[in-house]
Amino acid sequence: MRPSQRQADELRPIRLTRHYTRHAEGSVLVEFGHTRVLCTASVEESVPPFLRGKGQGWVTAEYGMLPRATHTRSAREAAKGKQSGRTQEIQRLIGRSLRAVVDLSALGERQITVDCDVLQADGGTRTAAITGACVAVHDALGRLLAEGKLTESPLRDFVAAVSVGIYRGTPVLDLDYDEDSDCDTDMNVVMTGAGGFVEVQGTAEGTPFSRAELDSLLGLAEQGIARLIEIQKAALAA
Amino acid sequence: MRPSQRQADELRPIRLTRHYTRHAEGSVLVEFGHTRVLCTASVEESVPPFLRGKGQGWVTAEYGMLPRATHTRSAREAAKGKQSGRTQEIQRLIGRSLRAVVDLSALGERQITVDCDVLQADGGTRTAAITGACVAVHDALGRLLAEGKLTESPLRDFVAAVSVGIYRGTPVLDLDYDEDSDCDTDMNVVMTGAGGFVEVQGTAEGTPFSRAELDSLLGLAEQGIARLIEIQKAALAA
Amino acid sequence: MRPSQRQADELRPIRLTRHYTRHAEGSVLVEFGHTRVLCTASVEESVPPFLRGKGQGWVTAEYGMLPRATHTRSAREAAKGKQSGRTQEIQRLIGRSLRAVVDLSALGERQITVDCDVLQADGGTRTAAITGACVAVHDALGRLLAEGKLTESPLRDFVAAVSVGIYRGTPVLDLDYDEDSDCDTDMNVVMTGAGGFVEVQGTAEGTPFSRAELDSLLGLAEQGIARLIEIQKAALAA
């Protein structure tokens, strides 16, 4: 039924490749099917002005898409001279999601910046980015532990994200581009390992959705995210 | 219990003043307590380039806040030379919400731009904006009907929005600034008169929220929006 | 003779509403007929870099127009990413006019920023803005006096402004939009309560004007401003 031939509650093949590039303290290539996002976590020993002297750290994120990550080339944001509203919305979402699981006081006066750059897009880039970024932050914190700059990891839980939507009347998990382009309702859900919700963002693209539909989408997302967090744990155990 | 002394499920006093300014085809001052937003709907007899020749119209929104609408003055976006990520996120939300209830084919090749400018802010500016903008669009379409440019209104339903959140452990409706600054979870919900969901955007500011909390917030929002839509209808009947 | 039916030396109905919004230290809605400008004065306990450590304060102004304040919608400056030359010219004029009556040394190392935002435009927005801003500054200084931060008001005099022009051969006072669009010479005059000139800006839109015409325009302006200053005083006495 789905263009991707998947079951309604089936994720795409998920892959997390750690240490994908050399320089960043954390560097993870995350793949949700054909969607590929490079997540690097960079540690800086200072905080933004609004936090100076407050004895806590900060985690923030930036998001970008290579111009030809998509079916047709889109203009380079650096050349246009500004980031689109969509880009800003996504990077704010990633930042908030990560801060939900990092104890900023335990981090101390330093900042972690996670860059999520989409090398290839096939739907779900923001949810893949959050899922990969969590592992990249883990690895960057591991570096601080190894260097003795921290004695305990400030990462309090895992965080992962998935999209769900109503595709031709049926709630489905983890939409790819073809499904996303043709679905009525699209929801991005971010949850922790403990099963708490961090973000729920649902949008009716066409017909408004009912409470019952909303409930079944949330159920699918809960399952999918539980599975993603198992995959994150396995990647870290490797 | 609430700083505002309101019941958990009590809206602030809501006021919709139509024809607030002279030039716009639709012009509504919406007040949610001390929050005051001027919503003007402007009709333009052309569509943006991506829609030319497709036989349909467009509805879009822009959002702004006067520099001293807030407790402390914030820099003017026109002077800084760019709109913040927050502004862009809000104006995209308003636009999507309005398009959910306007039949763009029935509108014909014209565009309605709704400007939502916050004169005074006390929490909930985006939900007030959506609630007022719906009435402003109604009035602008009324002008097109009166001029014989349309024979039937393309407005298929009402749309309104409210915020809900968990304030010190209790789910409450329609947060003002003091409540919003001190709440754990903040959710903005947009619904139609028919009771369909258009947008659900929930964010855990501190502790992640549970499925049960999410359910009770949605229940509060459903009630609150039903009441807002009654108020919209009353304003139009006046 | 005038489209507005007014006498040549007759002002439009003028209204000054103090305390129009809650947050600003001074907040005045000024109306010159259908022209409505919200003037808020914000106090900040620091000065711009070029004045640091010089023992004096600063007064500055910003000006904006809501996109649909005008007959047809104009693009939002924050969205275009820059302020027009006209906007900058006007806000520089307002700032200079206010500084002419504020003793900056007596103000101490603090800054007052006046935001003049046009809610509805019908000609004369800059002159209305100056006239309203003076009262907003008065109220903001009153707040500093009440808080004991100042012991004497640094406001040395009143300042108000009006436009004059030659409409179909006749010098007239306080042009509205219809008159302004169709006049040969347009002059904005800013004066103090003591009758001194702060700014005189006259422009021939079509035919150059003679010295005699200039003289009669200045006479009209002197009368009009004297009347505006009485209205300011009455508003403060209320």
Next chain:
Amino acid sequence: MRPSQRQADELRPIRLTRHYTRHAEGSVLVEFGHTRVLCTASVEESVPPFLRGKGQGWVTAEYGMLPRATHTRSAREAAKGKQSGRTQEIQRLIGRSLRAVVDLSALGERQITVDCDVLQADGGTRTAAITGACVAVHDALGRLLAEGKLTESPLRDFVAAVSVGIYRGTPVLDLDYDEDSDCDTDMNVVMTGAGGFVEVQGTAEGTPFSRAELDSLLGLAEQGIARLIEIQKAALAA
């Protein structure tokens, strides 16, 4: 009495050098004492979008200052990425002044852009620019006449400008930088050869000025501009 040793009503040495550069249709170096401005008039066979198909032309101006035209280096506007409010104000003034003496219908659907670039600044750059620009426009129109594109010059009159001010209590003509920095009132006046006023812009830098002072400044300006127009005529006769 004046730092420059000049009489109160004495202009600085004025020089107009035509054909200063090779490529522009009109190219004039204007000097008011040490102030040197290069004015080039460029003809383009099209008009800006708002005038297309209206059967008339346009005259516009741009103004710039080389970074080290001044006593201390000021930042390059191209590097900062925007023109200052002062720059915009001046270039709008130059454009309006020139349009006051060019018959835009007689010009036909073409545009003349005058670039006024200050090579060395010593006060009065905008008045020098207007005075030189008039001659550059004359020469550019002369080229169109010579090429047979026009049969009659659309230049209806001369236009020139001068500054006047109250320096230590005395009204003086054509202020240089030292006088300008230390004067109470500064006025720029633009007039035609026929003695009509095109622009009058007076600003009280310190104490407001009286009607009597205004009158004596206007008188000085009238004399000074009459002399400048003689110099323009002499330059064209050469």
Next chain:
Amino acid sequence: MRPSQRQADELRPIRLTRHYTRHAEGSVLVEFGHTRVLCTASVEESVPPFLRGKGQGWVTAEYGMLPRATHTRSAREAAKGKQSGRTQEIQRLIGRSLRAVVDLSALGERQITVDCDVLQADGGTRTAAITGACVAVHDALGRLLAEGKLTESPLRDFVAAVSVGIYRGTPVLDLDYDEDSDCDTDMNVVMTGAGGFVEVQGTAEGTPFSRAELDSLLGLAEQGIARLIEIQKAALAA
């Protein structure tokens, strides 16, 4: 002697991976040691305005570096709102190099845009980009041939690039980051398969270089580029 232990005339391990991403008509990951650049070639069936109707095509390039491609994170150009001078210099160089081997008339009225995005930087990103971009353009043209839009490839020759420099007194080929940071003279050379020079850009970082040094650097570059072109041919034969 070299930090990399390589012989003076030894290239780093070079790898060209074709079809690295799915959507672009040509997509090549090029590696010069640890330097990794993703080069995608996108075909668009139109040309920039300055070429419309001239019966020829265009090839252009854009260059970017992921923020953490480098040892320490550099600010994202899209966030800063402008591309650096270095970025612009490099993308202009890549574009010119490619146009040297593409017959623009034979290409027809279409444009190929090559995006060169550095995933990991270790010196020589611009030379790697040119070398990979040539293969990506080849593949994009191959697609046009396969689709019957072209009957003959407009690629007239190969083009590749390498850096050479004087490292502690010795001319060496293909500098990595450590060598580049510590060398006196740095030269980038671009050549065709036929052995013609397309670009030579040499810069003395410290002491100026002599004609003899220049000659030996050119010799090294000629050898290195001949080897790179063999590698390109092998990649296309695979």
Next chain:
Amino acid sequence: MRPSQRQADELRPIRLTRHYTRHAEGSVLVEFGHTRVLCTASVEESVPPFLRGKGQGWVTAEYGMLPRATHTRSAREAAKGKQSGRTQEIQRLIGRSLRAVVDLSALGERQITVDCDVLQADGGTRTAAITGACVAVHDALGRLLAEGKLTESPLRDFVAAVSVGIYRGTPVLDLDYDEDSDCDTDMNVVMTGAGGFVEVQGTAEGTPFSRAELDSLLGLAEQGIARLIEIQKAALAA
């Protein structure tokens, strides 16, 4: 054979006018035939942030072209809001060239900014700029010596630049605009008085160039620059 009637190895008439403007510490008008560039060197008693406290100075350059320096008017970069890639490339080149001959440690913690503004363009503006800038820097350093701020000049050598190219098959020196527009290969060479190369930038506009052609171009440049440095010395002796 050359449009300019010059011998292949003949420079245009070169003129260096020192003290061209009053305010800058060094101010030189350089002319290469009809190309005229004003080079001003400004001394500032501070260094950019990246050099603070390092006990050394900095030399940097900015480049601009007046809009009508060229045959047809080009848009003003300050009005467009950004500098072109070409401008940035040139100003980086000028800065590097000057730093090659200034001992930055001997300069002390101060910065020299050289502004090179093209008043009239006829090819070779960047090479003229470098040649003139060297003299302007000399004069600015002379001022520091005269004021006792330096006891020895940090200028270690002269630096000058010239373009060479292959015009219709023949290598020629110092191309003017007509030659430059119609030449196959264009090379800019920067050298010191001691005969060392600082920059070599050669570009094949059409057919790639051979090693033999490159060699003969370098020979021409060596001769031309030796002559330019004699002219610089003569100007300083005057």
